[in-house]
Amino acid sequence: MKDLGKNVDPSIYKAKKNTFLREIVKNKWLYLLVLPGIIYFIVFNYLPMIGLYIAFTDYNPLAGLYGLGSKFVGLRNFNFFFTSNEWIHVTVNTLYLNTLFITTCLFMQILLAIALNEISGKAFKRVSQTFMFIPNFLSWTVVSVLAIALFSTDEGLINHFLNTFGIASINFYQNAAVWPPLLVILRMWKGVGFGTVIYLATITGINQEMYEAAMIDGAGRLQTIWYITIPMLKKTTIMLLILSVGGIFNGDFGMIYALVGDNPLLRSSTDVIDTFVYRALRLNNDIGMSSAVGLFQSVIGFIMVVSSNAIAKRMSDDSSIF
Amino acid sequence: MKKSSFGDRNLLIFFYLIIGIFALLCVFPLWVAIVSSFSNENSLIKNGYGLLIRNFDLTAYKLIFTGTNSVMNAYVITIFTTILGVVLTVFLTSSFAYPLTVSSLKYRNGISLFAYATMIFSGGLVPSYILMTRFLHLHNNILVLIIPGALNAYNIFLMKNFFKTIPESLSEAAKIDGASEIYIYFKIILPLSKPILATIALFSAMGYWNEWYKVLLYIDNSKLYTLQFLIMQLQQQVDFLTSSLNPNAVSSLGSTVTIPTIGIRLATTMISIGPIILLYPFLQKYFIKGLTIGGVKE
Numbered sequence: 001m002k003d004l005g006k007n008v009d010p011s012i013y014k015a016k017k018n019t020f021l022r023e024i025v026k027n028k029w030l031y032l033l034v035l036p037g038i039i040y041f042i043v044f045n046y047l048p049m050i051g052l053y054i055a056f057t058d059y060n061p062l063a064g065l066y067g068l069g070s071k072f073v074g075l076r077n078f079n080f081f082f083t084s085n086e087w088i089h090v091t092v093n094t095l096y097l098n099t100l101f102i103t104t105c106l107f108m109q110i111l112l113a114i115a116l117n118e119i120s121g122k123a124f125k126r127v128s129q130t131f132m133f134i135p136n137f138l139s140w141t142v143v144s145v146l147a148i149a150l151f152s153t154d155e156g157l158i159n160h161f162l163n164t165f166g167i168a169s170i171n172f173y174q175n176a177a178v179w180p181p182l183l184v185i186l187r188m189w190k191g192v193g194f195g196t197v198i199y200l201a202t203i204t205g206i207n208q209e210m211y212e213a214a215m216i217d218g219a220g221r222l223q224t225i226w227y228i229t230i231p232m233l234k235k236t237t238i239m240l241l242i243l244s245v246g247g248i249f250n251g252d253f254g255m256i257y258a259l260v261g262d263n264p265l266l267r268s269s270t271d272v273i274d275t276f277v278y279r280a281l282r283l284n285n286d287i288g289m290s291s292a293v294g295l296f297q298s299v300i301g302f303i304m305v306v307s308s309n310a311i312a313k314r315m316s317d318d319s320s321i322f
Numbered sequence: 323m324k325k326s327s328f329g330d331r332n333l334l335i336f337f338y339l340i341i342g343i344f345a346l347l348c349v350f351p352l353w354v355a356i357v358s359s360f361s362n363e364n365s366l367i368k369n370g371y372g373l374l375i376r377n378f379d380l381t382a383y384k385l386i387f388t389g390t391n392s393v394m395n396a397y398v399i400t401i402f403t404t405i406l407g408v409v410l411t412v413f414l415t416s417s418f419a420y421p422l423t424v425s426s427l428k429y430r431n432g433i434s435l436f437a438y439a440t441m442i443f444s445g446g447l448v449p450s451y452i453l454m455t456r457f458l459h460l461h462n463n464i465l466v467l468i469i470p471g472a473l474n475a476y477n478i479f480l481m482k483n484f485f486k487t488i489p490e491s492l493s494e495a496a497k498i499d500g501a502s503e504i505y506i507y508f509k510i511i512l513p514l515s516k517p518i519l520a521t522i523a524l525f526s527a528m529g530y531w532n533e534w535y536k537v538l539l540y541i542d543n544s545k546l547y548t549l550q551f552l553i554m555q556l557q558q559q560v561d562f563l564t565s566s567l568n569p570n571a572v573s574s575l576g577s578t579v580t581i582p583t584i585g586i587r588l589a590t591t592m593i594s595i596g597p598i599i600l601l602y603p604f605l606q607k608y609f610i611k612g613l614t615i616g617g618v619k620e
Contacts, residue, residue: 051449
């Protein structure tokens, strides 16, 4: 060890260790309270991070401890994924669908929040808010059953409705092209109630004096909305956007798998990275490739969250999360 | 005195319409499903799903309750995992979050970061899958539906923010009187935190009740299916439930009545969301409070 000279008293090292122990002992009950959580995070969140190493190996479950002795093959797994056509396809699907979801839901949530704020009937407001919030509690499997009730080719309500007007039935579950708009509608149906509540809470927090001043100056309803309400929503919007954009490379597996399952006919427009990885892992047992893709998603997701947070920070100082 | 111009009134009408229509659209599919679950299977096949009950028929519900064990079994599993899961979640989250708000705790920032880092980076599906099945041997084990997912950084964030609103002077005063940290936590902080504990409990209850992804990944024992996963099976395998019907039930249907596969699916769905829909109006204010605590920055 390098001789640091006479200025350093070796008892400092002992003192440092003592402070750590002393702190733990002083607040032992508090540290005991966090201990289960720390163990939980290590087991369920941090250990899998170590497992990302598998992406760089030719995974053999029998090699070494839990397959960690598998042969290191560098970027070969990534090669398989990125040289296939499918990676572009599922990535594009993921980004496209997520962008549609983020933008349409954002628009709808703000619109509904503004509308809820402007209308006055209390009972009407409460009942409609209750209704709007209910789809949020249904799981996508339930939504899938409801979707079949509406969109099924033979018994679906929509097709029966169309038929009474002489319009031919639409074969929803065999036609890939209808699914992007369909998914957007379903996502809005289920998810909008949630965000509307947040925006509404923000709006009700806006200082009423501004509205009164504006109305004295003769501003109409539309103008007060455009010049006061909407700008005041900027902070909340940005914060929620950061959260959403951070996950833009993560497909909503729950939604898509529950709604279309393993239907190969609909894959061209609904297959996202997550459903692709799931199939590779469970059906083809291609551990190497699916872990490579998983790593890709995690890294990109990390970059997205950190950079969108940085951008938001630069735009307005307290809009960021970290 | 507000002067309501023509344009203003039109906009207001527009707003009422949008809200009204959207709200109705939200419940409309549920209505169709409820109505159809009480309709006769033959008329469902012939006339499709409808807005009104055609040929009121309880066969599907009868079959679910008496003809097979699968549904009741799934109900038990779901209730069990939800209750245990919620208790675990609330316990883990609050005990982790509280020390992070005690300003005299030296390593609390490091521990916070340790938790929040899990929000931005994760290992992904494959390592988790290998961890659960090979390392922890949780395949076909009911614990896999309870423990993973009990703690997440977002809930910790919400709780921490709430705990911060409790004035530190309270715990200071208690400390002067000689109370230990544990005493403060259990006897002072927790009783004051009922709103956030209720909110977290409700949100996590919803998550546990709707769980099917973990069943898809880690469970093939049909006795451990949750309700939502059962519904998924009913959809993807046409004969799943009918093959599990006991012979008495089938024969009691008679030979002219078709086995109501559609009806069974709808009825199962209805009873799976029953508790949520019934409880929700009473719990709405907790949900909204929970969202706005975390979502609105001051």
